Amino acid sequence: MAKRFDGSQQALDLNNIRVDPDLVSQNIEVTLNRRNSMLAVIKIIEENIPELICLNLSNNRLYRLDDLADIVNKVPNLKILNLSHNELKTERELDKLKGLKLVELSLEGNPLSGHYKNQADYVSAVRERFPKLLKLDGHVLPPPIGFDLEVAPATLPPCKASYFCSEEIKNIILCFLQQYYSIYDSGDRQPLLDAYHDGAAFSLSIPFTLQNPTTIDLSSLGEYQKDCRNIRRMKDDPTTRFRLIKHTRLNVVAFLNELPKTQHDIASLIVDVNTYTATLLAFTVSGVFKETDGKSRDSFRAFSRVFIAVPAGNAGLCIVNDELFVRNATTEEIRRAFVAPAPTPSSSPVPTLSAPQQEMLAAFSLMSGMNLEWSQKCLQDNDWDFDRAAQIFTGLKVHQWFTRINEEFIYKT
Amino acid sequence: MASTVDFRTLVDQSCRYSDEFVNIYYDCIDKRRRNLTRLYLDKATLVWNGNAVTGRDALSEFFESLPSKQATQGQTTLLVVTAGSVKFDGNKQRYFNQNFLLTAQASPNSDQPVWKIASDCFRFQDWAN
Numbered sequence: 001m002a003k004r005f006d007g008s009q010q011a012l013d014l015n016n017i018r019v020d021p022d023l024v025s026q027n028i029e030v031t032l033n034r035r036n037s038m039l040a041v042i043k044i045i046e047e048n049i050p051e052l053i054c055l056n057l058s059n060n061r062l063y064r065l066d067d068l069a070d071i072v073n074k075v076p077n078l079k080i081l082n083l084s085h086n087e088l089k090t091e092r093e094l095d096k097l098k099g100l101k102l103v104e105l106s107l108e109g110n111p112l113s114g115h116y117k118n119q120a121d122y123v124s125a126v127r128e129r130f131p132k133l134l135k136l137d138g139h140v141l142p143p144p145i146g147f148d149l150e151v152a153p154a155t156l157p158p159c160k161a162s163y164f165c166s167e168e169i170k171n172i173i174l175c176f177l178q179q180y181y182s183i184y185d186s187g188d189r190q191p192l193l194d195a196y197h198d199g200a201a202f203s204l205s206i207p208f209t210l211q212n213p214t215t216i217d218l219s220s221l222g223e224y225q226k227d228c229r230n231i232r233r234m235k236d237d238p239t240t241r242f243r244l245i246k247h248t249r250l251n252v253v254a255f256l257n258e259l260p261k262t263q264h265d266i267a268s269l270i271v272d273v274n275t276y277t278a279t280l281l282a283f284t285v286s287g288v289f290k291e292t293d294g295k296s297r298d299s300f301r302a303f304s305r306v307f308i309a310v311p312a313g314n315a316g317l318c319i320v321n322d323e324l325f326v327r328n329a330t331t332e333e334i335r336r337a338f339v340a341p342a343p344t345p346s347s348s349p350v351p352t353l354s355a356p357q358q359e360m361l362a363a364f365s366l367m368s369g370m371n372l373e374w375s376q377k378c379l380q381d382n383d384w385d386f387d388r389a390a391q392i393f394t395g396l397k398v399h400q401w402f403t404r405i406n407e408e409f410i411y412k413t
Numbered sequence: 414m415a416s417t418v419d420f421r422t423l424v425d426q427s428c429r430y431s432d433e434f435v436n437i438y439y440d441c442i443d444k445r446r447r448n449l450t451r452l453y454l455d456k457a458t459l460v461w462n463g464n465a466v467t468g469r470d471a472l473s474e475f476f477e478s479l480p481s482k483q484a485t486q487g488q489t490t491l492l493v494v495t496a497g498s499v500k501f502d503g504n505k506q507r508y509f510n511q512n513f514l515l516t517a518q519a520s521p522n523s524d525q526p527v528w529k530i531a532s533d534c535f536r537f538q539d540w541a542n
Contacts, residue, residue, distance in 0.1 A: 050505075076505070156479065157462070157464055157479075159541070160464055163460050163463045163464070163465050205494065207508075231431065231432060232432070232435075235432070238425055241424070241428055245424060270536075272536065273460065275458065275532040282514055284460075284510075284534045284536070286510070304510040306534075308492060321492055323492065323512070330538070332541070332542060
């Protein structure tokens, strides 16, 4: 089929494909007026050339367009379509392609062309389905009269990775997440009690429909289903709605301990910082984890988790609200997961350490309880000044930062 | 901030407010995009697939550019988490996760507080593709 594709024009020519010598010689039957053939062709286009602009389906004995209808969603940029010399009997077939923003269309050689008493009615009927049409059956049409309410389709802004607001916050959050998830993945989540506020609240949700078409792993989210708190489905059941919020840190951590054991891909975590003020730091973490025990052992899940935290004593951050959304990971996500080696927060190459530095590193790691990688990062960021680095870790800097923000607020308002 | 309202009541109230908010927000973004910025605080931040947008003017510009589809101290704040699918014009349908922080602001027009979006965080599930 590659021979029939012209990349420079984004055009695919499937004229009379059934008698294509290459296909015939390989005994491949592509009869486009049969549903299976048409669906297969659309799938190939969707997966390989979804940006297609021009498609020629002439001479394929098409008598209906039902099977072509999906092309409206899957090949949204299609502008030029050749349906000439087929067997379309009525213009109502065109209704099935409504939504395509066709600029050029060919229908000559179809029974439907003979229905019209005059050209004007014919053009008008076709334009009803394709208001932007400029060329029909090779003839240039007079420009359509109409109100152009449609704004030129804009492109979506490009998607970026984590948004941290500032280096300082980035360090605070990454430090926190490293510690949080090393406990979370350790098999006993009890130590997480220290991370949560007394009055903390937690809830869980899973996708409304469990059918995400891109997943290969159809293992159910059964472990999570009974605790899924989708308030849209609980309007008449305030009791359940209330019960499903885990309130107070004891309940939160007890519940977390009941969830399947996990292994998170720390390197792939994406963080978006929603808000930071004098009293609040809210951020959203997305990523992938693997379940390491239970019925769904080795299943890959993807998650989106919102943490709302307030400044606190030595730990730096204290969680007051934690909402977790879990779904099955997509094939893409699984492919990309756990590929990178253990996380390093900085992108600069790891320098070789001198003896005093190595000693300081060992001491710092012991004092802070952080692993060597993070300890080294912290020390490096502070020019190997042990006290300064220690201050950062114990969260004094967090307080300074919060205080500064507070002052900004006061001066601005 | 001492609260005389018990937790259960807060939960029920939050659910009612969130439900209404979600209906208003998604209706607005589909049909009345120009009014959308009114739901946000002056200093609100939107993080859209890693792009940060702050302040009403920037937000207004940002929403216009999409194809057609500060918590202060002591403020009551509501976290709303949503997930679903969206189709922007000319693009295919995609799943997304979104969450909002709403804060209650006293309104001159009524004795009920008015909820405003302090921050909005949106990400496609397949943003990396």
